[in-house]
Amino acid sequence: MTSKITYLGDLRTTSTHLQSGTEILSDAPTDNHGKGEAFSPTDLVANALGSCMVSIMAIKSKDLDFDLVGSTVSVTKIMQAEPRKIAKIIIVLDMAIATTDKNKTILERVAMNCPVLLSLNTDIEKEITFNWK
Structure with missing residues (x-):
């Protein structure tokens, strides 16, 4: 596996790069029901x-x-x-x-x-x- 994605609720996810442990937060954009507070x-x-x-x-x-x-x-x-x-x-x-x-x-x-x-x-x-x- 390359990464693991966890759904956090409120149209947000966190993606973890398994080799390094680095995390990326994503959020749905404001024009698609999200808060637009992350990529x-x-x-x-x-x-x-x-x-x-x-x-x-x-x-x-x-x-x-x-x-x-x-x-x-x-x-x-x-x-x-x-x-x-x-x-x-x-x-x-x-x-x-x-x-x-x-x-x-x-x-x-x-x-x-x-x-x-x-x-x-x-x-x-x-x-x-x-x-x-």
Whole structure:
């Protein structure tokens, strides 16, 4: 098993990563009967995309002998009403490093092949922007 989810009531869950013991609280969004006081499950999906992209870029950047520390990723999730699902995810990667055009191309290609991006339904529109120093 990877994780265990416990329903807490009031449309909240806690997810425990079994290997590390780390916990994530989730809450239904305010537009779907929740309090919106934590990531919603669909927020976590969109966030996983941004996290995966920058993480896989960081792995490759080590091979290229530099680090992406300080880089940030902005995530915007847009929901569709009927049926209720993620319609679009907007990812903006602000890279905190100046590097060669060749390295930029390599890292962008790596990011566009991250496992989360490849796992998302093709019906979800993905808008990805890379901003380099």
